[in-house]
Amino acid sequence: MAKPNDNGFEPKIVAFLCRWCSYAGADLAGVSRMTYPDNIIPMRVNCSGRVDAGMVMAAFERGADGVLIGGCHPGDCHYVSGNYKTRRRVILLKQALAEVGIKPQRLHLEWISASEGVKFQRTVTEFTRLIKGFGPSPMSEDGEN
Amino acid sequence: MEKIKVGIYWAASCGGCDVSLLEIDEQILDVAAKADFVLWPCATDTKYSDLRAYPDRSIDVVLFNGAIRTRENHDLAKLLRDKAKHLVAYGSCAQMGGVIGLANLSSRNEIFTTLFGAEPLWPKEESNQDGYPLHLPAFLERVLPLVDVVDVDYVIPGCPPPREMVSKFFEALLEGKLPEIGAVFASEKNLCDECPRERREERITRIVRPHEIEPKQDSCLLDQGIICMGPATRGGCGAVCPLANMPCTGCAGPTANITDQGATMLNAIASLIGTGLEGEEELEAEEAILAEIDDVIGTFYRFNLAASIFKGAQREQRS
Numbered sequence: 011m012a013k014p015n016d017n018g019f020e021p022k023i024v025a026f027l028c029r030w031c032s033y034a035g036a037d038l039a040g041v042s043r044m045t046y047p048d049n050i051i052p053m054r055v056n057c058s059g060r061v062d063a064g065m066v067m068a069a070f071e072r073g074a075d076g077v078l079i080g081g082c083h084p085g086d087c088h089y090v091s092g093n094y095k096t097r098r099r100v101i102l103l104k105q106a107l108a109e110v111g112i113k114p115q116r117l118h119l120e121w122i123s124a125s126e127g128v129k130f131q132r133t134v135t136e137f138t139r140l141i142k143g144f145g146p147s148p149m150s151e152d153g154e155n
Numbered sequence: 156m157e158k159i160k161v162g163i164y165w166a167a168s169c170g171g172c173d174v175s176l177l178e179i180d181e182q183i184l185d186v187a188a189k190a191d192f193v194l195w196p197c198a199t200d201t202k203y204s205d206l207r208a209y210p211d212r213s214i215d216v217v218l219f220n221g222a223i224r225t226r227e228n229h230d231l232a233k234l235l236r237d238k239a240k241h242l243v244a245y246g247s248c249a250q251m252g253g254v255i256g257l258a259n260l261s262s263r264n265e266i267f268t269t270l271f272g273a274e275p276l277w278p279k280e281e282s283n284q285d286g287y288p289l290h291l292p293a294f295l296e297r298v299l300p301l302v303d304v305v306d307v308d309y310v311i312p313g314c315p316p317p318r319e320m321v322s323k324f325f326e327a328l329l330e331g332k333l334p335e336i337g338a339v340f341a342s343e344k345n346l347c348d349e350c351p352r353e354r355r356e357e358r359i360t361r362i363v364r365p366h367e368i369e370p371k372q373d374s375c376l377l378d379q380g381i382i383c384m385g386p387a388t389r390g391g392c393g394a395v396c397p398l399a400n401m402p403c404t405g406c407a408g409p410t411a412n413i414t415d416q417g418a419t420m421l422n423a424i425a426s427l428i429g430t431g432l433e434g435e436e437e438l439e440a441e442e443a444i445l446a447e448i449d450d451v452i453g454t455f456y457r458f459n460l461a462a463s464i465f466k467g468a469q470r471e472q473r474s
Contacts, residue, residue, distance in 0.1 A: 062418065062419075062422045063415075063417075063418035063419075063421045063422050063425075064414055064415045064418035064419065064422075064464065067415060067418055067463075067464040067465060068414075068464060070464075071464050071465075084434070094437075095425055095426050096425075097438070097441070098425035098426075098428050098441055098445065099421065099422060099425035099426075101425075101441070101442060101445050102421050102424065102425055102445055102448070102451055103421065105445075105448075105451045106417075106421065106451045106452060106455070106465075109260070109450075109451055109452045110260070110452060110465045110467065110468050110469055111468040111469045111470060112469050147469075148469035148470050149465075149469050
């Protein structure tokens with residue numbers, strides 16, 4: 011559904027959501043009947059720490075225009091420290107993306123708890139808008155490469 | 156008994172692989188007694204026309220070193236695949252692009268502009284020099300590992316392949332006991348498995364380069380903050396670099412169950428950083444530690460960029 015002032019590009023966004031917080035946050039957004047763009051492809055993972063660098067790269071390789079990782083707030087990780095590992099990983103991944111010429115902002119990490127349906131809605135909406143503005147990823151089929 | 160026919164070819168390579176063959180010391184005499192070198196551009200004069208005249212599958216084994224950078228490299232890979240019974244990716248470049256694969260961070264145009272300046276100065280594929288036609292092989296847009304162009308039967312990894320692996324290969328060849336297709340002449344375990352340094356899995360509080368500290372002799376280089384690719388790299392070399400106080404840079408490529416060597420190592424480093432701080436302070440400290448790695452691709456993908464998920468630079472405007 012193209013809205014006015016839209017560039018017509020519908021990005022594919024892969025969202026890795028941790029089962030204990032962010033996926034539950036997405037569920038809350040759903041049962042609360044909040045609306046958000048349907049561009050995201052949610053992937054439930056047990057912990058944001060499960061999302062290794064290769065999974066993010068594979069998502070881009072297979073045509074994702076953006077990758078969102080949702081994890082528990084610092085201190086709240088069900089497995090104590092998974093989200094801290096992810097946070098450090100994302101710092102390095104963003105630098106790697108920049109070095110190979112992919113905008114590092116195409117990867118986004120957000121802490122969303124099970125009670126933050128509104129934050130989930132806002133994050134997805136804003137991230138989708140950002141990626142729309144960027145256009146297709148150079149690794150996607152529509153990209154230049 | 157008819158001698159075994161061996162061919163050695165170099166594509167986009169530095170020549171180190173050719174030299175490494177001599178590291179097998181006196182075993183070279185056994186090789187010379189039982190094998191004939193029918194192709195070895197580095198040492199002998201063989202014309203491509205002679206090579207084309209060989210019947211298909213008539214060369215028992217071809218050791219192919221170097222990456223695929225030009226059309227000539229590409230065509231020779233195809234030709235040698237036809238002429239060889241067994242084609243071996245010899246060294247990091249043939250296996251996964253090697254250091255040469257780092258050129259994939261730049262496009263062909265960027266490389267030519269840096270090397271030659273403005274476009275009219277670039278070398279042409281067809282030109283006329285003093286009345287004679289000159290043909291140069293096309294420069295491909297990307298560096299490719301050998302495996303991306305043809306099927307490869309065996310891999311002898313390393314930059315250059317260390318003595319143990321080369322020796323093991325020739326032993327198998329001379330005895331007629333080559334292993335199953337797909338074998339890699341190295342360890343199935345990672346480098347840490349054979350490294351004598353003691354690993355205590357300490358949290359890294361700072362990342363240093365080898366020249367910045369005097370590493371302790373017996374303890375793990377990673378524990379001391381030096382990025383050592385051991386955890387993500389195939390062993391088989393005997394951990395020669397860590398034994399010489401230098402970190403592993405990953406030349407033997409990943410172990411069989413790793414898809415992306417750089418990504419695996421990036422995960423490992425991210426997991427090992429630990430400051431003991433909390434909150435915003437912790438985040439800032441972690442960012443500062445990780446900022447010490449100012450060349451993420453060059454560090455984690457030194458030998459395998461061309462074989463990685465990214466393969467090289469994507470053309471989005473750099474930001």
